[in-house]
Amino acid sequence: MSSHREAPGISKDPVADSTDLYAFVSPDRPSTVTLVANYIPLETPAGGPNFYEFGSGVLYEINIDNDGDGWPDVTYQFRFHTRLTTPNSFLYNTGPIKSLSDPTWNSKQFYSVTRVDRRGHQLLGRNLACPPCNVGILSTPHYERNLGSKAVHQLPGGRRVFAGQRAEQFYVDLGSIFDLANLRPFQEANLFGKMAGLKAEPGVNATDRLNVHSIAIQVPISDLVKRGRPTIGVWTTASRQKVHIAAEDGGNGWPTGPFRQVSRLGNPLVNEVLIALEDKDFWNRQPPAHDKQFTHYVAHPELANLLPVLYPGVFPNLAKLDASGKPRLDLEAILLTGIPRGLIKGFTNFTGTVQADMLRLNTSIPPTRPSRLNPLGVLGGDLAGFPNGRRIQDDVVTIELRAIAGVTYPLIDPKYKVDNVAKILTDGLTGASVTNKPLTRFPYMGVPYDGYNNPS
Amino acid sequence: MPTDQFGQPASRRSVLRGAAGIGAAGMAATALAGFAGPAQAAPKPEHGRDAGHDAGHEGGPHPVVAHVRDAGTGHIELYAGTSQVHLRDKDLAERIVRASQKQVR
Numbered sequence: 001m002s003s004h005r006e007a008p009g010i011s012k013d014p015v016a017d018s019t020d021l022y023a024f025v026s027p028d029r030p031s032t033v034t035l036v037a038n039y040i041p042l043e044t045p046a047g048g049p050n051f052y053e054f055g056s057g058v059l060y061e062i063n064i065d066n067d068g069d070g071w072p073d074v075t076y077q078f079r080f081h082t083r084l085t086t087p088n089s090f091l092y093n094t095g096p097i098k099s100l101s102d103p104t105w106n107s108k109q110f111y112s113v114t115r116v117d118r119r120g121h122q123l124l125g126r127n128l129a130c131p132p133c134n135v136g137i138l139s140t141p142h143y144e145r146n147l148g149s150k151a152v153h154q155l156p157g158g159r160r161v162f163a164g165q166r167a168e169q170f171y172v173d174l175g176s177i178f179d180l181a182n183l184r185p186f187q188e189a190n191l192f193g194k195m196a197g198l199k200a201e202p203g204v205n206a207t208d209r210l211n212v213h214s215i216a217i218q219v220p221i222s223d224l225v226k227r228g229r230p231t232i233g234v235w236t237t238a239s240r241q242k243v244h245i246a247a248e249d250g251g252n253g254w255p256t257g258p259f260r261q262v263s264r265l266g267n268p269l270v271n272e273v274l275i276a277l278e279d280k281d282f283w284n285r286q287p288p289a290h291d292k293q294f295t296h297y298v299a300h301p302e303l304a305n306l307l308p309v310l311y312p313g314v315f316p317n318l319a320k321l322d323a324s325g326k327p328r329l330d331l332e333a334i335l336l337t338g339i340p341r342g343l344i345k346g347f348t349n350f351t352g353t354v355q356a357d358m359l360r361l362n363t364s365i366p367p368t369r370p371s372r373l374n375p376l377g378v379l380g381g382d383l384a385g386f387p388n389g390r391r392i393q394d395d396v397v398t399i400e401l402r403a404i405a406g407v408t409y410p411l412i413d414p415k416y417k418v419d420n421v422a423k424i425l426t427d428g429l430t431g432a433s434v435t436n437k438p439l440t441r442f443p444y445m446g447v448p449y450d451g452y453n454n455p456s
Numbered sequence: 457m458p459t460d461q462f463g464q465p466a467s468r469r470s471v472l473r474g475a476a477g478i479g480a481a482g483m484a485a486t487a488l489a490g491f492a493g494p495a496q497a498a499p500k501p502e503h504g505r506d507a508g509h510d511a512g513h514e515g516g517p518h519p520v521v522a523h524v525r526d527a528g529t530g531h532i533e534l535y536a537g538t539s540q541v542h543l544r545d546k547d548l549a550e551r552i553v554r555a556s557q558k559q560v561r
Contacts, residue, residue, distance in 0.1 A: 056507075082507035107507065243521045243535045252507075254519045257535030260461055287462045 003265045004041035004207075006272040007280035010263045014040050015055035016238035018265040019212055020170050023234040023359050023389040026218055027367040028441060032158070033224060035062050035076070036216040036392070036445060037236035037265070043165070043211040046451035051092050051133035052165065052213060053109045054080040057252070058238050059259045060215055065233040066226040070289030070356030074224055075116040078163060078215050080130070082109050093132070093139050100129040100150050108132075111163050113155065113217070124155045130164040134211070136452030144447045152442060159219045166214040166445035167436035169392050170268075173427040174206035181303070181310050183401075185428040186421070189311050203428025208435055209454045216443035221363045231338060231349045233358030234389070235266035235288055261285050266357040267335050267387070268396040273404075274301050288356035291336060295355055298335055299327035304404050315419045318406045330408040334387050339378075343411045347383045361389030370440070375431055379407070392438040392445065398426045527553045 004019045005011040022036040037060065043052045054060070059079060063072035086094060086106045095104035112126040131151040134143050152162045176182045180192050184201040187193035215236075224232050239259035247253040263284050265271070274297045275283045283294060308319035333339050336355040341348040349360040368374070368384040375395040377385025379402065386394040402408075405422035431437070436446035521535040530546030 084505050084507050087505050241538065242540065243523075245519055245521070256519055256521050256537070258461065258538055258540050290462070 003268065003270075003272055007284050008277070009281040010284055013240075013262065015053075016058045016240060016263050017041055018236050018238060018263050019168075020268065021234065021236050021265045021359055021390065022392055022444075023232075023361045024391045025221070025361070025363055025365070025367045025384065025389075026442070027370060029218065030367055032218050032220050033232075033361065033363060034216065034218045034442060034444065035064075035234060036214055036443065037062050038166075038168075038170075038212040038214050038445075039238065040213045042207070043168075043213070044451075044456070045134060045209070045211055045449040045454040046136075046456070048133075048135065048451065049090060049092050051107075051135065052211070053082060053107070053133075054078075054111070054130070054163065054213055054215075055238075055240075056081050057244075057255045058240060061237045061239070062215070062217065063235050063237060064224050065288070065351070065356070065358060066224060066229060068229070068233070068352030068354055070233070070287065070291065070354050070358070073117060073226070076124075076217055076219075077114040077116060078111055079114075080109055080111045080163075082107060084108075093135065096138060097132050097135075097140050098146055100131065100147060105132055109164075113161055115223075124157075124159065125153060125161065128153045128161065128163070133165045134448040134450040136450050138452070140450065143450065148447060155217075157220065157223065159217065159223070160442055161218075162214065162216045162443040164213065165211050165448040166443070167434075167448050168207045168210045168212050169434060169438055169445055170207055170396075171205045171429045171431070171433045172207060172397050173203040173429060175204060177427060181306060183425070183427050185426060186311065186314075189314050189421075191310050191312055201428070203426070203433065205429050205433035208433060209449050211448045212445075214443060214445045216445065218442050225363055230364035231351055231360055231362045233266070233288065233338075233351055233356060233360050235264055235358050237261050238263040261287075264288075266359050268390065269400050270298075270335060270357050273303055273400070274298055276302070288358050289354065291357050292355045294357075295332065295336065298331050299329075300325075301328065301331065301404055304328065304406075307405055311421070314421050315405060317417050317419045318422065321406060321409065321416065328409070329412045331403060333411070334403060334408065339387070339411075344378065344383075347378065347388070349388050359390055360387065379403070393431050395430065397429070401425045401427070522552055524549045524552050 010017045018039055019041045020038040024034055026032045026034045040052050062076045064074040066073045084106055085103050089106055092107055093105050097105040109130040110127045113124040115122045115124055129151060131147040132140060134140050151164050152160055154160050176184050182190050182193055184203050187198040188200055239261045241255035242257035242260050245254040271280055271283050305322050308315040335357060338350040338360040339348055340350040349362040351360055365383050368382050373393060374380035374382035375393050376399055377394050378388055379399050385391050386396055386399055402422055402425050405425050406418050407422050409416045438444050438446050518537055523533040525531040527549045530544045530549045532543040532549050534541040
């Protein structure tokens with residue numbers, strides 16, 4: 001998955017587990033950038049009676065580096081707290097929830113937003129209401145009209161914010177990929193698939209009809225960039241206080257001490273697919289500025305070595321490249337520094353020589369009209385998509401599979417001949433594999449699936 | 457100059473952050489009345505009750521946690537609110553360790 005349950009430690013702390021990060025110039029407000037950080041992986045819509053919510057002890061942050069050093073220059077902080085309307089009831093709601101202030105909704109969540117930069121803290125909003133989870137047709141009727149859209153809050157300075165449950169928009173065939181890197185459309189060529197007599201099949205979207213919790217903020221581009229440097233690096237982090245004393249009376253106890261980072265996410269699939277198991281938790285606790293220590297995982301990805309083994313005879317040129325021991329400078333550019341000027345006509349998102357895993361967005365590139373959007377992003381000739389930031393619709397699994405399989409290596413060595421299958425490699429999914437589609441307006445993440453119609 | 461969890465000058469990052477690293481040694485907690493609350497404490501609601509409330513969230517005393525990292529050298533970490541303070545006090549460290557070894561009644 002992009003970053004769902006990607007490390008042993010954070011897989012045991014779902015409310016602090018970042019799953020996906022998006023950063024794009026807003027298609028309907030091109031003077032702004034939209035940043036979306038998703039948390040809480042694989043929410044089953046019927047998961048009551050204690051439906052999903054953000055962690056009240058977690059400090060959520062979206063960080064922006066605007067000078068290329070891998071340290072944050074602007075940070076948006078989000079803190080949540082839960083309030084019970086009817087503490088002596090076990091129910092999430094005692095009747096239909098028709099508005100964000102409806103007293104029938106027992107367990108309400110609120111949050112504050114603070115902007116931090118070198119000048120200090122600016123509280124942008126407090127006691128902002130989250131929408132409830134989409135419980136079902138009786139409990140949350142007309143969900144988006146009554147609740148979801150009402151949870152978009154205007155903030156000072158032309159900013160807007162939303163935090164709450166949304167439909168998972170990331171699509172991936174987990175059931176196949178985690179089964180010995182099988183890809184259903186190519187499984188008859190997979191070493192083990194062939195032995196099992198499997199034939200090519202379409203992909204299955206394992207994350208369809210599941211929800212996540214989104215933190216989305218839309219801000220003017222001028223809120224983020226440094227003069228003369230239109231490209232920003234973005235990552236999200238979750239932190240917890242270092243000490244926690246458990247309560248003896250049923251309360252939450254006492255979190256104490258400074259916050260310590262427990263989760264981070266920049267580019268999709270980096271910690272998930274590239275970083276080795278022994279370093280995943282450590283990676284989560286590091287700042288992007290320290291990512292040089294992980295360069296070898298990007299320069300010599302394990303998956304690039306596995307593909308020729310798991311698909312014998314299918315990737316002969318990739319096998320030779322692997323055997324040469326040459327570092328994958330194409331992947332280092334895409335994931336760690338941005339793509340320098342001159343490699344792709346009319347495009348750069350290079351931020352400098354500091355190697356740091358950040359989602360790099362060149363804000364001077366205008367958004368692509370929805371009718372012309374190519375989910376393969378820059379790989380598909382659409383310069384407004386991944387790895388130039390990341391849009392909700394971008395097919396990052398296919399893009400990164402193909403990149404690791406060698407499709408982007410000619411950026412470094414124009415003589416390199418890409419294996420034919422690498423050009424069409426996919427897990428067999430597209431945006432059509434997602435039931436609830438992205439919205440055309442902020443917060444862009446789709447309407448969450450309800451528990452009644454999606455019971456399992 | 458104080459540094460944040462990544463060794464950067466504290467002024468570079470949020471004041472919510474502090475020094476990194478926590479070992480495994482003796483730990484003691486005590487409550488001091490009147491200690492400042494969390495930086496992001498929510499206002500008291502007019503209706504309803506904050507979920508999972510505790511003394512800290514109700515505006516009462518917050519704990520100070522002493523982490524004796526090494527009684528032999530006297531290295532102690534004190535945690536309070538969102539702060540962490542490093543002390544080197546061998547006598548205090550030994551007294552905390554001795555106190556922690558007394559049987560709880």
